[in-house]
Amino acid sequence: MEMKKKINMELKNRDPEEVTELVLDNCLCVNGEIEGLNDTFKELEFLSMANVELSSLARLPSLNKLRKVRWDWCEDTVVFLAKLTEFLVK
Template sequence: MGYCSRRRANEEWKNTACVDKVRELVLDNCRSNEGKIEGLTEEFVNLEFLSLINVGLLSVSNLPRLGKLKKLELSDNRISGGLDVLAEKLPNLTHLNLSGNKLKDISTLEPLKKLDSLKSLDLFNCEVTNLNDYRERALHYHAERRGDVGR
């Protein structure tokens, strides 16, 4: 079926896909446009799993607010920081995969302590894992988030 424009195709897809019913969405290897994934909007109100592996993301700042999202796959992108928006946009996130990104400094992980439900964080193949004390500091952020520091 041919469409005269990408916008019309996107609107047609939204009409037929019932985006409010979608619980899992895999957009791996699609390309982002200036950090935005075309068609990924706040209309996905029941989305619980989102995979954006190797889409060329430089940051997470353009992700839509997805209140029910629990699992987010962001491996093999070029994210280097700006994780502070995750707690605001994805408050129920339990699993976050950031493996293969450009995270170099442990301080870039500090905003993750605001994710109260976070249980799993994958940093495989990120430069931050080469730091001598990254595990202790990452665990400290986790304990601080739970209120266990000083106990």
């Protein structure tokens, strides 16, 4: 299932502003990028993206309340960690 569709399924008729936890495990990242996650998820504290083959954080929105991110696989873990560190320091 594509990430955008998985996000819509996980919302369960809630507004993105109400979501504090989002589990996107095993969904398909088109071109290795985040799709469908945007800055309307203002209350998001936990994000899980295990086995999504993520290779870019270019589309990761600013999620000020995000406290925990979980992932188990990405194209290049070392590069991904460097990009994640860069993103979090902003």
